[in-house]
Amino acid sequence: MVYITRGLATALLEFAEEAEPERFSVGLGTTPAGEFDDDEELGLPAETPVFTHFYHPDAGRSVNAVFGMDFSTPAGRTQGRFVSHPQGKLTVELTDDLHATMLVAVPPWEPEGFAAFDRRGDRQPLELLAAEPPTESL
Incomplete structure:
Protein backbone atom coordinates (compact mmCIF):
# COMPACT_ATOMS: atom_id res chain seq x y z
CA MET A 1 0.00 0.00 0.00
CA VAL A 2 1.22 3.50 -0.88
CA TYR A 3 0.08 6.40 1.32
CA ILE A 4 0.08 10.08 0.33
CA THR A 5 -1.47 13.13 1.96
CA ARG A 6 -4.43 14.56 0.09
CA GLY A 7 -2.75 17.99 0.14
CA LEU A 8 0.35 16.70 -1.66
CA ALA A 9 -1.74 14.81 -4.21
CA THR A 10 -3.76 17.96 -4.93
CA ALA A 11 -0.61 20.06 -5.33
CA LEU A 12 0.96 17.53 -7.70
CA LEU A 13 -2.16 17.42 -9.87
CA GLU A 14 -2.17 21.24 -10.01
CA PHE A 15 1.51 21.32 -11.08
CA ALA A 16 0.78 18.72 -13.76
CA GLU A 17 -2.14 20.75 -15.10
CA GLU A 18 -0.03 23.94 -15.19
CA ALA A 19 2.79 22.15 -17.04
CA GLU A 20 0.49 20.67 -19.69
CA PRO A 21 1.21 19.93 -22.55
CA GLU A 22 4.70 19.26 -21.12
CA ARG A 23 5.41 16.54 -18.60
CA PHE A 24 6.03 17.38 -14.95
CA SER A 25 8.38 15.24 -12.86
CA VAL A 26 9.43 15.73 -9.27
CA GLY A 27 11.10 13.74 -6.49
CA LEU A 28 8.94 12.89 -3.47
CA GLY A 29 9.84 12.51 0.18
CA THR A 30 8.10 10.68 3.00
CA THR A 31 7.40 11.20 6.67
CA PRO A 32 6.92 8.22 9.01
CA ALA A 33 3.29 7.94 10.16
CA GLY A 34 4.46 8.12 13.79
CA GLU A 35 5.67 11.70 13.29
CA PHE A 36 2.18 13.04 12.53
CA ASP A 37 0.42 14.97 15.30
CA ASP A 38 -1.09 12.81 18.03
CA ASP A 39 -4.55 14.25 17.39
CA GLU A 40 -4.52 12.88 13.83
CA GLU A 41 -5.11 9.17 14.13
CA LEU A 42 -3.82 7.64 10.90
CA GLY A 43 -4.32 4.08 12.02
CA LEU A 44 -0.93 3.10 10.56
CA PRO A 45 2.17 1.59 12.19
CA ALA A 46 4.56 4.37 13.26
CA GLU A 47 7.24 3.41 10.73
CA THR A 48 4.88 3.45 7.71
CA PRO A 49 6.14 5.96 5.11
CA VAL A 50 3.62 8.57 4.00
CA PHE A 51 4.41 10.76 0.99
CA THR A 52 4.17 14.29 2.34
CA HIS A 53 6.46 16.60 0.35
CA PHE A 54 8.34 17.14 -2.90
CA TYR A 55 11.63 18.61 -4.02
CA HIS A 56 10.86 21.23 -6.66
CA PRO A 57 12.82 20.62 -9.88
CA ASP A 58 13.61 24.34 -10.39
CA ALA A 59 15.49 24.66 -7.09
CA GLY A 60 19.23 24.90 -7.69
CA ARG A 61 18.83 24.96 -11.47
CA SER A 62 21.83 27.29 -12.06
CA VAL A 63 24.13 25.10 -9.94
CA ASN A 64 22.84 22.00 -11.73
CA ALA A 65 23.58 23.59 -15.12
CA VAL A 66 27.19 24.38 -14.16
CA PHE A 67 28.06 21.05 -12.59
CA GLY A 68 25.68 18.79 -14.53
CA MET A 69 24.38 17.21 -11.33
CA ASP A 70 21.25 17.67 -9.23
CA PHE A 71 22.44 19.34 -6.02
CA SER A 72 18.98 20.62 -5.09
CA THR A 73 17.64 17.26 -3.91
CA PRO A 74 19.33 15.75 -0.85
CA ALA A 75 20.91 12.38 -1.64
CA GLY A 76 18.77 9.45 -0.57
CA ARG A 77 15.84 11.68 0.39
CA THR A 78 13.47 10.86 -2.47
CA GLN A 79 11.63 7.63 -1.85
CA GLY A 80 9.44 8.15 -4.89
CA ARG A 81 8.80 10.18 -7.99
CA PHE A 82 5.71 11.83 -9.44
CA VAL A 83 5.38 12.07 -13.21
CA SER A 84 2.57 13.42 -15.35
CA HIS A 85 1.70 11.91 -18.70
CA PRO A 86 -0.37 14.63 -20.43
CA GLN A 87 -0.61 12.64 -23.66
CA GLY A 88 -0.09 9.18 -22.25
CA LEU A 129 -4.90 10.52 3.70
CA ALA A 130 -6.76 13.57 5.00
CA ALA A 131 -3.92 14.50 7.35
CA GLU A 132 -1.46 17.36 7.56
CA PRO A 133 2.23 16.46 7.80
CA PRO A 134 4.17 17.74 10.80
CA THR A 135 5.61 21.24 10.48
CA GLU A 136 9.32 21.24 9.66
CA SER A 137 11.79 23.94 10.55
CA LEU A 138 14.92 24.87 8.63
Missing part, protein backbone atom coordinates in the same frame (compact mmCIF):
# COMPACT_ATOMS: atom_id res chain seq x y z
CA LYS A 89 -1.62 6.35 -20.35
CA LEU A 90 -1.90 5.78 -16.62
CA THR A 91 1.16 3.56 -16.42
CA VAL A 92 4.93 3.75 -15.92
CA GLU A 93 6.71 4.46 -19.21
CA LEU A 94 10.26 3.62 -20.27
CA THR A 95 11.07 7.34 -20.51
CA ASP A 96 10.19 7.97 -16.85
CA ASP A 97 12.96 8.58 -14.30
CA LEU A 98 12.30 5.44 -12.25
CA HIS A 99 12.16 5.23 -8.46
CA ALA A 100 11.07 2.48 -6.09
CA THR A 101 7.62 4.07 -5.97
CA MET A 102 6.15 5.91 -8.95
CA LEU A 103 3.08 8.13 -8.74
CA VAL A 104 1.62 8.83 -12.18
CA ALA A 105 -1.19 11.17 -13.26
CA VAL A 106 -3.05 11.73 -16.51
CA PRO A 107 -5.67 14.30 -17.57
CA PRO A 108 -8.20 15.53 -16.53
CA TRP A 109 -5.97 15.89 -13.43
CA GLU A 110 -8.46 14.46 -10.96
CA PRO A 111 -7.80 11.87 -8.20
CA GLU A 112 -9.29 9.18 -10.48
CA GLY A 113 -6.38 9.75 -12.91
CA PHE A 114 -3.75 9.34 -10.19
CA ALA A 115 -2.13 5.96 -9.43
CA ALA A 116 0.88 4.34 -7.74
CA PHE A 117 3.26 1.81 -9.30
CA ASP A 118 6.47 0.03 -8.38
CA ARG A 119 9.56 0.49 -10.54
CA ARG A 120 8.57 -2.52 -12.69
CA GLY A 121 5.29 -0.83 -13.54
CA ASP A 122 3.04 -3.01 -11.40
CA ARG A 123 0.12 -1.01 -10.01
CA GLN A 124 0.06 -0.64 -6.22
CA PRO A 125 -2.87 0.18 -3.94
CA LEU A 126 -2.95 3.93 -3.19
CA GLU A 127 -4.64 5.68 -0.28
CA LEU A 128 -5.03 9.44 0.06
Whole structure:
Protein backbone atom coordinates (compact mmCIF):
# COMPACT_ATOMS: atom_id res chain seq x y z
CA MET A 1 0.00 0.00 0.00
CA VAL A 2 1.22 3.50 -0.88
CA TYR A 3 0.08 6.40 1.32
CA ILE A 4 0.08 10.08 0.33
CA THR A 5 -1.47 13.13 1.96
CA ARG A 6 -4.43 14.56 0.09
CA GLY A 7 -2.75 17.99 0.14
CA LEU A 8 0.35 16.70 -1.66
CA ALA A 9 -1.74 14.81 -4.21
CA THR A 10 -3.76 17.96 -4.93
CA ALA A 11 -0.61 20.06 -5.33
CA LEU A 12 0.96 17.53 -7.70
CA LEU A 13 -2.16 17.42 -9.87
CA GLU A 14 -2.17 21.24 -10.01
CA PHE A 15 1.51 21.32 -11.08
CA ALA A 16 0.78 18.72 -13.76
CA GLU A 17 -2.14 20.75 -15.10
CA GLU A 18 -0.03 23.94 -15.19
CA ALA A 19 2.79 22.15 -17.04
CA GLU A 20 0.49 20.67 -19.69
CA PRO A 21 1.21 19.93 -22.55
CA GLU A 22 4.70 19.26 -21.12
CA ARG A 23 5.41 16.54 -18.60
CA PHE A 24 6.03 17.38 -14.95
CA SER A 25 8.38 15.24 -12.86
CA VAL A 26 9.43 15.73 -9.27
CA GLY A 27 11.10 13.74 -6.49
CA LEU A 28 8.94 12.89 -3.47
CA GLY A 29 9.84 12.51 0.18
CA THR A 30 8.10 10.68 3.00
CA THR A 31 7.40 11.20 6.67
CA PRO A 32 6.92 8.22 9.01
CA ALA A 33 3.29 7.94 10.16
CA GLY A 34 4.46 8.12 13.79
CA GLU A 35 5.67 11.70 13.29
CA PHE A 36 2.18 13.04 12.53
CA ASP A 37 0.42 14.97 15.30
CA ASP A 38 -1.09 12.81 18.03
CA ASP A 39 -4.55 14.25 17.39
CA GLU A 40 -4.52 12.88 13.83
CA GLU A 41 -5.11 9.17 14.13
CA LEU A 42 -3.82 7.64 10.90
CA GLY A 43 -4.32 4.08 12.02
CA LEU A 44 -0.93 3.10 10.56
CA PRO A 45 2.17 1.59 12.19
CA ALA A 46 4.56 4.37 13.26
CA GLU A 47 7.24 3.41 10.73
CA THR A 48 4.88 3.45 7.71
CA PRO A 49 6.14 5.96 5.11
CA VAL A 50 3.62 8.57 4.00
CA PHE A 51 4.41 10.76 0.99
CA THR A 52 4.17 14.29 2.34
CA HIS A 53 6.46 16.60 0.35
CA PHE A 54 8.34 17.14 -2.90
CA TYR A 55 11.63 18.61 -4.02
CA HIS A 56 10.86 21.23 -6.66
CA PRO A 57 12.82 20.62 -9.88
CA ASP A 58 13.61 24.34 -10.39
CA ALA A 59 15.49 24.66 -7.09
CA GLY A 60 19.23 24.90 -7.69
CA ARG A 61 18.83 24.96 -11.47
CA SER A 62 21.83 27.29 -12.06
CA VAL A 63 24.13 25.10 -9.94
CA ASN A 64 22.84 22.00 -11.73
CA ALA A 65 23.58 23.59 -15.12
CA VAL A 66 27.19 24.38 -14.16
CA PHE A 67 28.06 21.05 -12.59
CA GLY A 68 25.68 18.79 -14.53
CA MET A 69 24.38 17.21 -11.33
CA ASP A 70 21.25 17.67 -9.23
CA PHE A 71 22.44 19.34 -6.02
CA SER A 72 18.98 20.62 -5.09
CA THR A 73 17.64 17.26 -3.91
CA PRO A 74 19.33 15.75 -0.85
CA ALA A 75 20.91 12.38 -1.64
CA GLY A 76 18.77 9.45 -0.57
CA ARG A 77 15.84 11.68 0.39
CA THR A 78 13.47 10.86 -2.47
CA GLN A 79 11.63 7.63 -1.85
CA GLY A 80 9.44 8.15 -4.89
CA ARG A 81 8.80 10.18 -7.99
CA PHE A 82 5.71 11.83 -9.44
CA VAL A 83 5.38 12.07 -13.21
CA SER A 84 2.57 13.42 -15.35
CA HIS A 85 1.70 11.91 -18.70
CA PRO A 86 -0.37 14.63 -20.43
CA GLN A 87 -0.61 12.64 -23.66
CA GLY A 88 -0.09 9.18 -22.25
CA LYS A 89 -1.62 6.35 -20.35
CA LEU A 90 -1.90 5.78 -16.62
CA THR A 91 1.16 3.56 -16.42
CA VAL A 92 4.93 3.75 -15.92
CA GLU A 93 6.71 4.46 -19.21
CA LEU A 94 10.26 3.62 -20.27
CA THR A 95 11.07 7.34 -20.51
CA ASP A 96 10.19 7.97 -16.85
CA ASP A 97 12.96 8.58 -14.30
CA LEU A 98 12.30 5.44 -12.25
CA HIS A 99 12.16 5.23 -8.46
CA ALA A 100 11.07 2.48 -6.09
CA THR A 101 7.62 4.07 -5.97
CA MET A 102 6.15 5.91 -8.95
CA LEU A 103 3.08 8.13 -8.74
CA VAL A 104 1.62 8.83 -12.18
CA ALA A 105 -1.19 11.17 -13.26
CA VAL A 106 -3.05 11.73 -16.51
CA PRO A 107 -5.67 14.30 -17.57
CA PRO A 108 -8.20 15.53 -16.53
CA TRP A 109 -5.97 15.89 -13.43
CA GLU A 110 -8.46 14.46 -10.96
CA PRO A 111 -7.80 11.87 -8.20
CA GLU A 112 -9.29 9.18 -10.48
CA GLY A 113 -6.38 9.75 -12.91
CA PHE A 114 -3.75 9.34 -10.19
CA ALA A 115 -2.13 5.96 -9.43
CA ALA A 116 0.88 4.34 -7.74
CA PHE A 117 3.26 1.81 -9.30
CA ASP A 118 6.47 0.03 -8.38
CA ARG A 119 9.56 0.49 -10.54
CA ARG A 120 8.57 -2.52 -12.69
CA GLY A 121 5.29 -0.83 -13.54
CA ASP A 122 3.04 -3.01 -11.40
CA ARG A 123 0.12 -1.01 -10.01
CA GLN A 124 0.06 -0.64 -6.22
CA PRO A 125 -2.87 0.18 -3.94
CA LEU A 126 -2.95 3.93 -3.19
CA GLU A 127 -4.64 5.68 -0.28
CA LEU A 128 -5.03 9.44 0.06
CA LEU A 129 -4.90 10.52 3.70
CA ALA A 130 -6.76 13.57 5.00
CA ALA A 131 -3.92 14.50 7.35
CA GLU A 132 -1.46 17.36 7.56
CA PRO A 133 2.23 16.46 7.80
CA PRO A 134 4.17 17.74 10.80
CA THR A 135 5.61 21.24 10.48
CA GLU A 136 9.32 21.24 9.66
CA SER A 137 11.79 23.94 10.55
CA LEU A 138 14.92 24.87 8.63
